[in-house]
Amino acid sequence: MPEPQPVMPRCWRVESKPHKFCPGCGHGLVLKCLGEAIDELGIQQNTVFGCDIGCSLLSWDFFNVDSVQTHHGRTTPVVTGIKRANPDTVCIAYMGDGGGYAIGSQHLVNAAGRNENITVILANNTVYAMTGGQMAPTTMPGQKTETSPYGRDPGPTGYPMLGPEMVSAITREGAYVARGSIANLRQLKSYIKKALENQLAGRGFSFVEALAACPTNWRTNAEETWRFVEKDMASYFKVGELKNPAATEKAV
C-alpha cells in the first residue's frame, strides 16, 4: 500500500512537490499557511503570487496561481503594478528579511507609505540564507553568521530591524500589520488570512512578518532550531497584531 501523503493546500501545485527547501526550513511552513488561507478564502483563481530573490524564489512554481519572480524587494512594486492594472486580483509579495529590510527596503517603505492595496509576507530567518548565511538586518545580537563570526555586535552594526513596528509607524489607518511565527501555525495562518481579507476589503496595505527557521545556515539540530525560533527570536521580535483595522471598525 502506498504511504499516506500529508494533506496539501488545494492551491499548491502538486507537480512541484516535494519542494526544494532544505529539511526543517521555515519557508515551507509559511507557504502552507498562505496556501490554506487562499483555499479558505476561495481566491485561487484571481490570486497573483510574487516571490523575491533569496530562498523565497524556490516558491516560484509552488502554487497553481499566476506567479512572478523578481529581485531584492522589487516584488513589492511589481505586484503593486499588477494590482493597479488589475484591481480585481489579490496580489501577494513574498520575500525574505534581506530582500525586504535591506537591499529592497525602499520598496517596502514606499508601498506601505502609499497604502498600496497589496499584501506583503516576509519570512524573517535572521540571515541572508540563499547566499550562505551572511548577517542580515534581523540578525540577533551575539548571533554568529558567516560575516559576524564572533557574533553580531550591535555597537558597529546596530540592533536587529523591527520590520512590523516600522511598517506600523509609517502606515495610515487602513493598514493591517502583524508578526507571526512558524512556532504557532494556526495563529500565523489567521494573520495571513486577515492580511488578505484587508486587501479584499480594499482597506490598503497589509504586512505579515513570519519568524522562520534556517537550520542549514544556523547549523542547528532540530531542538536548537526550535529553541532559537520560540525563545531567542520571539523574545526580541514580539509576536502579535500591531494594526488591525477590521477590529477597530467593529469597536466603533
Ligand SMILES: Cc1ncc(C[n+]2csc(CCOP(=O)(O)OP(=O)(O)O)c2C)c(N)n1
Ligand atoms: C542587488 C543584489 N545584491 C545581492 C544579491 C545576492 N543575493 C541573492 S539572494 C541574497 C540573500 C537573500 O536573503 P533573504 O532576503 O533574507 O532571503 P532568504 O534567502 O534568507 O530566504 C543575496 C544577498 C542579489 N541577488 N541582488
Ligand code: SF4
Ligand atoms: S538555506 Fe535556509 S532558508 Fe534556504 S532553503 Fe535551506 S533552510 Fe531554507
